[in-house]
Each structure stands twice: as structure tokens, then as C-alpha cells.
Amino acid sequence: MNSKSFIFCIAWLASFFFISTQATPASNSNDTDQFLSSIGLSTNSLKGNTYKLRGPALACAILEAFQSSLTEFPFDDALYVAESEGHWSATAWATPTCIFNPSSVNHVSIAVRVLTFTGTKFAIRSGGHSPLSQWANINNGVLISMSKFTDLRYDASSKTVTTGFGNRWGAVYDYLEQFGRLAVGGRVSSVGSALTIGGGLSHMSNRYGLSVDNVISFEVVLASGAAVTASSTSNPDLFWALKGGSNNFGIVTRMTLKTYPVGKVWGGQVIYNNTLYQDDLMRACAEYQKNGQSDKDTAMLTYLVTSNKTVFATYVHMGGKERPEAFKPFFDIPVLVDSTKLYDNFTALINDNVVDTVVPRWTWGMTNFYLDEKLYEDVSRICTEEAKKVSQINGGTYAVMPQPISKSMVDASQNNENALNLRSRPQLWFSLNVGWTQASDDATALSIVRSTIDRVEALAKSRNLHDPYVFLNDAAPYQKVIQSYGPNNLQKMKAVGNKYDPTGVFQTLVPGGFKISA
Structure with missing residues (x-):
């Protein structure tokens, strides 16, 4: 057992001891027997006397008895560590009491019933997209990992x-x-x-x-x-x-x-000097939304990394048109690297255009405002000022991600009747990503995100250009996402x-x- 696994094991034992001494026993000893019988188990299926308790210890004991090969504990060493740290950002790592890896719908159904019966808190993880703590992982509870649902x-x-x-x-x-x-x-x-x-x-x-x-x-x-x-x-x-x-x-x-x-797609990554051309890129973004985004086969994914003075921009044309006119405002800006080319398939393109994260901890937040070139420029200047704050934290990284949303995109979305309540006009989903190295800086990093988002929102509201919608996939933990749907x-x-x-x-x-x- 390596040192990291030993730490996980100690954390689990401490959790187990707390549960054993603090958990409230079932009000009727027959409750557990009846529940176990309902899922095809008996009290004798459980190890020790955990059947007397509720909470994570009992839940994990039942899940182990139900499917031992699909239930992982801290002392399972590499298997547990791989799942408990199965996120790209260390901010989302946690120490679940156990991890359950269902491989069928019936397994998921039994797991939900077990967790509900024992009153155990749990998390569900698909791919671990969010860096937000406890969103897809949990301490002192059960993590349900969907990693086996790959059909x-x-x-x-x-x-x-x-x-x-x-x-x-x-x-x-x-x-x-x-x-x-x-x-x-x-x-x-x-x-x-x-x-x-x-x-x-x-x-x-x-x-x-x-x-x-x-x-x-x-x-x-x-x-x-x-x-x-x-x-x-x-x-x-x-x-x-x-x-x-x-x-x-x-x-x-x-x-x-x-x-x-x-079929074939065109695209790739273009790198710019952020210090010299950040404002130009924001103006180009506005020009693209006004004119170029009418080409519905175009897309872009851009990270303006103020802290290392670099912009990583990925441009895509799903119809395979090389260097389409839609992106002319961006190609008029001097580039450091241009790796765009024609790809035989879409998978090759996205596998070839990945921006590596160089620090282990990340958080993010977003706000939304309508198309306005002057506002885009002023937001850029706010970010330049706010980015200076990352010097307060170890490995501080400040990356702005402007995401231009076209009216055609919103209209296509509205036609499918979702819960999001998007407004039918061009808008910018403005996402901010802050990275750092040490857990002691977690609160400071989030405060930088909040400060930037607050300033940008205040400016957009003062010009009647703010949109209340908060994009869930990029939202900060304090933001009221569902409430933003109206x-x-x-x-x-x-x-x-x-x-x-x-x-x-x-x-x-x-x-x-x-x-x-x-």
C-alpha cells in the first residue's frame, strides 16, 4: 500500500469510527432484516454488526454484500484511488466511505434504495467534468461511478x-x-x-x-x-x-x-500574444457574431490566458471549408502559431487540439451579456485588471473563455423545448477559469472569480445588456443556476x-x- 492509499485508509477508518459511535440505530431491528430481504440478502450477508447502524457504514456493507466486485474501499489501493481522484482538477477529489460501480440499471436501482434506506449522502459521477468540490464526489458518503455504463x-x-x-x-x-x-x-x-x-x-x-x-x-x-x-x-x-x-x-x-x-472538417489551434492582442480578439469576437456566425458550420473555443500572456483559440468549420471568411477578423490579427488544417474526421481534430492544464486545482464561474463591441472591449480591460490578483496565489492562472452564442443557436435550442429559457438574440457566455497549486488558496481563487464576475455583471447591467441566464456547465458554486431559468x-x-x-x-x-x- 502506498502512502496516498494509507492516508485514504486512515480517513475511511476515522469515518467508520465516527459513524459507529454517532449513528442512530434503526428504530426497529426488523427494519434492516426486511430491507435486506427485499433486495435478496439476509443479515448474515453482512460483515460484523454493521446491520445495526444506519449511514455510510451500513450502506457500504450492504453494497459490498450485494456486489462485492463493484464496491471499492480505501484499502482497495489503486482501484479506490483511481476513482476517488477520477477528476481532472484536484479540487474535486474526495474520500468516499466507499465507491460503487454499477454495471446495470438494476445495480443503480438497488444502490438508490440502499442509500435512501440508510439515509446516506451520495454523489453521482459520469466523467468528472466539474472541478467544483462535492459536485461529483463526496466525503463520508457513497460515490456512484457510472464508469461501467459505456455501451x-x-x-x-x-x-x-x-x-x-x-x-x-x-x-x-x-x-x-x-x-x-x-x-x-x-x-x-x-x-x-x-x-x-x-x-x-x-x-x-x-x-x-x-x-x-x-x-x-x-x-x-x-x-x-x-x-x-x-x-x-x-x-x-x-x-x-x-x-x-x-x-x-x-x-x-x-x-x-x-x-x-x-465528413472532413477543417480547424485547429491558433496561438496569439494575449498582452498585445486581447482587445483585438474581443473586437474580432464581436465582428464574428455580427457577420461570420451566420455560417452555421463554424465554431470556436478560445482561452485568453492573461497570466501567461497567451491566447489558445480553436477554430472549426464542420463543413470542411478551409480558412472560411467567417474567421477573417481573427486571421487579421498577427499569430504566433497556426496549426489549422483539413482533417479526415472530427475525432482527429478534437484529439489534436487539447489545451493542457498546467496547475492541479481549478474553479470557474460565468456570466452572460448581449452582443456589444464596446462592452466586449471594456470587459477585456476589467479582466486585465482582475488578473493581477492571481499573483496572490501559488501557480495562479487566469483564463478567460468568451463563448459567442448566435441567435441561430438559441432558436434551435428553443425549438426543442428545454428548461433553460434562453433569449433569442446574440449573446456572450463569458466564462472565467482560475487555476492554482495549493489547497490553502482555494478561497482566494474563488474570490477572484467572484470579483471578476461581479464587476462584469455590474457593467453589463448598467448598460442594459446583462442576461440573467447562467450556463450550468460553467457556473461557480455560489451561483443560482436553476433560478436563472426564470x-x-x-x-x-x-x-x-x-x-x-x-x-x-x-x-x-x-x-x-x-x-x-x-
Whole structure:
């Protein structure tokens, strides 16, 4: 056992001791017997006397008795560490009492019933997209990892793909290549499927809307343990709420998506000097939105990294048009590196254009405002000032990600009736990413994000250009995401929650995520 595993083991033992001395025993000793019997187990199936307790220790003992090969503990060494640190940012690492890796819908159903019976808090992880602490991991609770849900099935008659919710987008794209098709998914191959239920921006969004707008159906396990289909014809209210409602209503196990034909694509990464050309790039972004974004096959993903004076911009043309006129405002700016080229397929492009994170800890936040060149320039200057604050933290990294949203993107999204309540006009989803090295700087890093977002929002509001929508996939932990969908949609989502989760399991036992009850 290595030193890191030893630390995890000690943390688990401490958690177990706390539970053993503090947990309230079941009010009736028959309760546990009856519950175990309902899932095909007996008291003799459990180790020691854990059947007398509620909480994570009992939950983990039951899950181990149910499926020992799918239940990991800190003393399982490499398996546990790989899952507990299965996030790209160390801010999301945690020490669950145990980790359960279901491989079937029945496993998920039993797990939810076990966790509800024992009153155990839990987290659900698809790909670990969010760096936010406790969003897809948990201390002193159970982590349900969907990593074994990696099935993929293409239906040629409907031109749809059904994908397990443990798949990363790179695997989905790679699978669909053989059919000459593509799903509307993540812009980075390592991002997981849960991106979709937060909205999901794609390189295809300019034409087809958000990732969630291209879902045909969800397979979801409810708080009761029942597995249901949510679609436009089956549980349509749940289907609507899941399209932006994240983990508020159940555990999504699979989804069926529309696919679209794709051939060669053009694109690649272009690198600029941020100190010299940050303002020029923001003006180019405005010009692109005014004119170039009318080419619905175009997309861009840009990181303006003030702290290292570099801009990493990825430009894409899904139709394979080389150096399209839409991106002329950006190509008029002097470049340091231009690696754009024609690719045989989309997977090759996104695998070839990855920006590595050079520090281990990250957080982020976002705000939204309407197209206005002068505002874009002034926001750029605010960021230049705010970026100086990262000198306060070790390894401080400050990266702005302006995401131009076209009217066509919003209109395509609105046509699919999701919960997001987007306004039909060009807007900029302005995301800020701050990175650093030491946990002692966590609070300071988040305060830098908040300071920047607050200043940008205040400026946009003063010019009547602020939009209240908060994009869940890029939101800071303090932001009221679901509430930003508007009071009518919030009330509708609460009604859906009351219908499908009447005891509030996903509001009280799943502490991570943006809640409808917050």
C-alpha cells in the first residue's frame, strides 16, 4: 500500500469510527432484516454488526454484500484511488466511505434504495467534468461511478445513437465514425456525458442547438428505484426538466441522441500574444457574431490566458471549408502559431487540439451579456485588471473563455423545448477559469472569480445588456443556476421534483450540484 492509499485508509477508518459511535440505530431491528430481504440478502450477508447502524457504514456493507466486485474501499489501493481522484482538477477529489460501480440499471436501482434506506449522502459521477468540490464526489458518503455504463448502439433506421452515461464524448465520436455520423456533444474528447443535462455546448451548436436539445430520450432511475424512460411521449414533464435540470430528478443511465452526417472538417489551434492582442480578439469576437456566425458550420473555443500572456483559440468549420471568411477578423490579427488544417474526421481534430492544464486545482464561474463591441472591449480591460490578483496565489492562472452564442443557436435550442429559457438574440457566455497549486488558496481563487464576475455583471447591467441566464456547465458554486431559468420554469421544475421524487432524495441526500430547492 502506498502512502496516498494509507492516508485514504486512515480517513475511511476515522469515518467508520465516527459513524459507529454517532449513528442512530434503526428504530426497529426488523427494519434492516426486511430491507435486506427485499433486495435478496439476509443479515448474515453482512460483515460484523454493521446491520445495526444506519449511514455510510451500513450502506457500504450492504453494497459490498450485494456486489462485492463493484464496491471499492480505501484499502482497495489503486482501484479506490483511481476513482476517488477520477477528476481532472484536484479540487474535486474526495474520500468516499466507499465507491460503487454499477454495471446495470438494476445495480443503480438497488444502490438508490440502499442509500435512501440508510439515509446516506451520495454523489453521482459520469466523467468528472466539474472541478467544483462535492459536485461529483463526496466525503463520508457513497460515490456512484457510472464508469461501467459505456455501451454504444447505433440505429440505422432512426439515425440515432444510444450511449451509456459513463461514456466520454471521444468514445462516442470514435464509435460513430464508422457510420459517417456525429452526435452533438462536448468540445473536448475527455468530457463526460453529464455535460448534456447541464445544457452542453458543442462545435455543432450553431446549427443544431445545445447537446441537450438533441436528446431523443433518457433512461433514468428515480428516487424510488424505479427505472423509467423520459421522452416527448413518455414522462414528458420529466424529459423537459432533465434538459437543464442536472442531478435534481434521478440518475441518468443512458440517453438516445440524434446524429448528423459528417465528413472532413477543417480547424485547429491558433496561438496569439494575449498582452498585445486581447482587445483585438474581443473586437474580432464581436465582428464574428455580427457577420461570420451566420455560417452555421463554424465554431470556436478560445482561452485568453492573461497570466501567461497567451491566447489558445480553436477554430472549426464542420463543413470542411478551409480558412472560411467567417474567421477573417481573427486571421487579421498577427499569430504566433497556426496549426489549422483539413482533417479526415472530427475525432482527429478534437484529439489534436487539447489545451493542457498546467496547475492541479481549478474553479470557474460565468456570466452572460448581449452582443456589444464596446462592452466586449471594456470587459477585456476589467479582466486585465482582475488578473493581477492571481499573483496572490501559488501557480495562479487566469483564463478567460468568451463563448459567442448566435441567435441561430438559441432558436434551435428553443425549438426543442428545454428548461433553460434562453433569449433569442446574440449573446456572450463569458466564462472565467482560475487555476492554482495549493489547497490553502482555494478561497482566494474563488474570490477572484467572484470579483471578476461581479464587476462584469455590474457593467453589463448598467448598460442594459446583462442576461440573467447562467450556463450550468460553467457556473461557480455560489451561483443560482436553476433560478436563472426564470420563476415560471423554476416552479415547473419543483412540481416535477415533487412528482418524481416526493421525499426529496435528490435534494437532501445528493448535496452536490445546483438544486431546485436552493
